[in-house]
Amino acid sequence: MIDTVDNAKNTPDQEQPYRELGLKDDEYARVREILGRRPTDAELAMYSVMWSEHCSYKSSKVHWRHWSANTTPEMQAKMLAGIGENAGVVDIGDGWAVTFKLESHNHPSYVEPYQGAATGVGGIVRDIMAMGARPLAVMDPLRFGAPDHPDTRRVLPGIVAGVGGYGNSLGLPNIGGEVVFDSSYQGNPLVNALCVGAMRAEDLHLAHATGTGNKVILFGARTGLDGIGGVSVLASETFSGDEGGTGRKKLPAVQVGDPFTEKVLIECCLELFREGIVVGIQDLGGAGLSCATSELASAGDGGMVVQLEKVPLRATGMTPAEVLSSESQERMCAVVKPSDVDAFMRVCAKWDVIATEIGEVTDGDNLVITWHGETVVDVPPRTVAHEGPMYSRPIARPADQDALVADGPEKLPRPSTPDELRALVLRMAASPNLASRRWVTEQYDRYVRGGTVLAQPSDSGMIRVDEETGRGVALATDCNGRFVKLDPYTGTQLALAEAYRNVAVSGATPLAVTNCLNFGSPEDPAVMWQFEQAVRGLAEGCKELGIPVTGGNVSFYNQTGTTAILPTPVVGVLGVIDDVRRRIPTGIGAEAGETLLLLGDTRDEFGGSEWAHEVHGHLGGTPPKVDLAREKVLADVLLAGSRDGMVSAAHDLSDGGLAQTLVEACLIGEVGARVFLDQDQDPFVQLFSESAGRVLVAVPRSEELRFTEMCVARGLPVRRTGVVDPESDALELQDIATIPLPELREAWEGTLPALFG
Template identity: 85%
Template sequence: MTTTAPHPADTVEQALATPEHPQPYRELGLKDDEYQRIREILGRRPTEAELAMYSVMWSEHCSYKSSKVHLRYFGETTTDEMRARMLAGIGENAGVVDIGDGWAVTFKAESHNHPSYVEPYQGAATGVGGIVRDILAMGARPLAVLDSLRFGPADAPDTRRVLPGVVAGVGGYGNCLGLPNVGGEVVFDPTYAGNPLVNALCVGAMRVEDLHLAHASGVGNKIILFGARTGLDGIGGVSVLASDTFAGEEGGTGRKKLPSVQVGDPFTEKVLIECCLELFGQGLVVGIQDLGGAGLACATSELASAGDGGMRVWLDRVPLRATGMTPAEILSSESQERMCAVVRPADVAAFLAVCAKWDVTATEIGEVTEGDRLVITWHDQVVVDVPPRTVAHEGPVYHRPISRPADQDALLANGPETLPRPSTPDELRDTLLRLVASPNLASRRWVTQQYDRYVRGGTVLAQPADTGMIRIDEETGRGVALATDANGRYCRLDPYTGAQLALAEAYRNVAVSGATPVAVTDCLNFGSPEDPGVMWQFEQAVRGLADGCRELGIPVTGGNVSFYNQTGDTAILPTPVVGVLGVIDDVRRRIPMGIGAEAGETLLLLGETRDEFGGSEWAHVVHNHLGGQPPRVDLAREKLLAEVLVAGSRDGMVSAAHDLSEGGLAQALVESALVGETGARIVLDPDADPFVQLFAESAGRVLVAVPRTEEPRFTDMCTARGLPWRKIGVVDPASRALEIQGVATFGLDELREAWEGTLPALFD
């Protein structure tokens, strides 16, 4: 606890006595009508501490004020059958699903985009730390992380500043926590220059009965803050510390105003994880909330709002690591590695003993009270007296103007059909090598080798596999698979279809591992909500994703919205990142991505190939072109494809599988051969255009390797279920080459040099 003299506070009594005292609400991000509404709620002007709480909790990041009216559509389209496996959904710290045998899995994705541009290492690191605590707050042990990253042009100077720091931050924090990083994406596009996207996903597991929720129930129960001390980091920018007038003079204390980006300590978080799990195991927690965005302002108001009473907090008891902090600063600080728990009085001593065992600072800072007020005192003076729901859950709701962008029709009409296409074998060969080495298709090994993918020993599949897979139960082999996907170019052409294509690809990636897709999380990254064209993109993407989930029969369990991702008038490509969770009853029957070393295995292409190049990598890399229609999406076909793959896995009919997406069949063949370190002979359809066969990006397709003995059984199953298939080649380990008859023969060493050389050349 701090022993410094109390900082003079703006109390509720003073607020009543000075109703016209000027307040810098605009500097804190509040609009005139929002400030007036706060005054109406309170019946007076807010105190400095109250204004700090409302300003951060009513921000776009915390209140979803521009997206709420659209996000409701997820609930409207979720059927009872989809809800049946959900134990917790939208509105909780993370979604939770029942995966059988008494196990529950929780997972969620969140963004840390703007902080990662300002300070790449700490922005990315604390993004990982925050999403891990969301999973921990549900009562689960965090098991693995994934990261979905997007940057400006790969050869741009600022990308060389941002990308290495972000990757180091993701890896440094996750590695220190001992959590494997098993999947994700790295994408480059000019629209992300100045607005990198750093989306982190975490997955954890627990027994069903160990689920915990964020609510403060039981009058007399105690509020305990535990973990790291509270400091000045994470409260710059539009927070209360942005205004010297609001914060007052520093009084010669010599305090340094730290950047708005939080500073993480993964070793403190690792200890906090183990401490929390022991507290859960001993039944010492009634409710729990992590401290992330908006810090104590969020934790106290959300716990009280979700409970059955009020709450009283003694703010001067909060352990500090900076002198002279004001109540507003303490409430708004986003210092990392902190949790807030609701504990029965009889359990406080045992709770504190567990924290002492783990050397975790823990302090009783409040209690649950009767009534419906959140009252916060500072050295016996009331600085906050608010209805907690008005802070946490009843913020502004905007019906932003929506308008289809004026250039949308011209964009769709400017298709790639007239672009020059390669036709000769030499041109096709050069195109394949150029695409394989392009930044968006090249190997991510330079990134993933900085992550520990196998720590804890539960990793079954990891990058460069399509899917990350983790063993949950060592006795039965039950596990989960996760994949994240998005294609901003597709979404720019058609955000409804683009969101469904992202869903379809993540769903397919889970299925090619042999797992059954069961649930979705999302991270919706868009430009300014004040732009009617951006809001049209957002509305269309939400509806596309929700309608797609309903058709596939899997629910959206939670997620994140990130707006204002733009530089000047240039918004990022609309980027709804979709994460799909799958369940597999025994990880030993997983399907690997790389083709194996058994000579003569049959290579089959499942699905249909069409002349679809709108938004494709070929159009982007070769012609710097964006226009036309994205690939069509058939979710009924995706569902059938997943059923066939899961059945093939369960019955031992498939030895390898790789989905087709960006780069088409050519990219899938190269990656399957290089990952498996095995050659193959490919025969294209002589009656179809080889360029279309190799590079089209039609959805709903998978390349599979099938043992010769299983080929009749597998193809009969596909035919019986109405799934198109075509035999396109055989595995040939002895050749050490990928031979595409009529086009070219590529040595594996030649392909590896092209595929793996790009990112090291740019960033080493």
């Protein structure tokens, strides 16, 4: 028997499984108060998925005040759409707008690695489609447990295959990302996905249902039983720790993706936008139709009525609650004027996309959903989509934070002899966190569509937007969770600074930020302290850099039992370049005698460093200092160097320090170099310190004086640190070692194939 609104009114005391669906006692009581009765089964399903942590941000919304407090009118002027929309949109000039967003698909990817990762890519691509843009490229910041752990070997190959399988089938290049290993991610890998798309600025579309009498059309794939509750429930629970590789408790099905259906859906949407026959549009991702209908109605100027039995199904016997909660992939919902419905249907038929009129916009206040003539949902849409619970969770600095900070790396034994330093260069190059990602990236198509300008192993990905002018965008994602663990505020600003710097070293001007904030349980006051510090650090850092946060994602409950992951606020930065032909490559070139200059200050900073982690398994002390004013100067210098042809290569210094930067610059460029260390500073510190705000640049000999004078004039420290030497086929570290490039390459490229090949 279908539970109707009339039945709910007549059976006020009927027991309902609200706790099993994730609602707290007080949340269920609030639903009853809003409706003035008990909810129907379908309404209960809607509120439970929409009020989940993943969909409602109920534990994080209170901290969003930091975004508004630190976004100036000048920063706001760069945005065409921001927080609260499907994705952020920024104006990049010449009439072009770019939309980009970063989201998580963490828990589903642990349960079903291939499909969890694949549908994560599919979901973020649809967010970009919903803004009216053509998706151009994807990126995948990934975090895994210990590289030699059996479960890492279970999830990593499947996740990488899922990212590649879906993105490759869509014909979207994967232009960058991260692969990081740490035991804290054991049992809780992080699968974050970014997509970027472009459109003419006037083609921007938003998710709102306006215009009484306008029709609501569901189009794309049929709705099935896969993903019931899906990410909306999975991402709102902590794994108990005994899920293992087979038996798992109370875990809903992970969505199943079909990239070929989505590929056609992309082209169908773009033609609908060109025809000008879409009033509002929303993708169906987390919470499925519950989300799409309530958010469209909530953002509109009236109500909505939906005839749920018209939804095309691929399973028999589905209840209204199941239809509303299904997270089946490759679906979109549009609001269309009655006069445009026939044209809308013709376009969908042309692309062989199923399209069904399921409702219309009304002049009422409620979202009303019927099932074969019976009303099963009658709710104020804002209470579902935008007025869910909002908690000010308890916040407490972790009891062991002082001890963690006091346990610095100064006590750790350091190499000092040339042989020890040579061995460490090779060991670090071969360490899982620094080794070449080629084994991963070769599974991705990085150059499909012909617009890719830079991709992994470059510091940032770059994609051409305008074929005529060469205008393009660069993107980078970064986060060192160890830095954030030691100091959440500074660690998050270091993530912002590194992503900002990685965009700048390509020759692009950093313009905007997205984020994916991955943390443990919000019910832990220590986790909420980390989160609040991170959000404030990012917001205040963006204000200092003058670039806005355009949107993002919060992912809580990333822990197994009581063990939380390292706090991992992944920061994505987008930059614009007026002509991609003046991009700066990462690998040094083959012109003999080019000068290598080190920009920035090198200090004895090893707290949270890759050396401490890889060699000693140590985490303690304080992270490197961050100087965002210096980062702005550095970006300005790199931009000027790119525009004036003074820089032939640039590579930022981060994990592994100068030694790792030299290894990568030589191997990517396939040339040798001679490096001169400062005789007044410890060679270990010079080679392996992870001080922020540093870049290695190669400049032609004819430009060395001009470039150096520019740095000095802007107060940027610059030191001549070596020369390009393509004849040597080796990296020569003066007075320490000469390491042949083949030996370096064997160390750098052999690790991941040995672990997972």
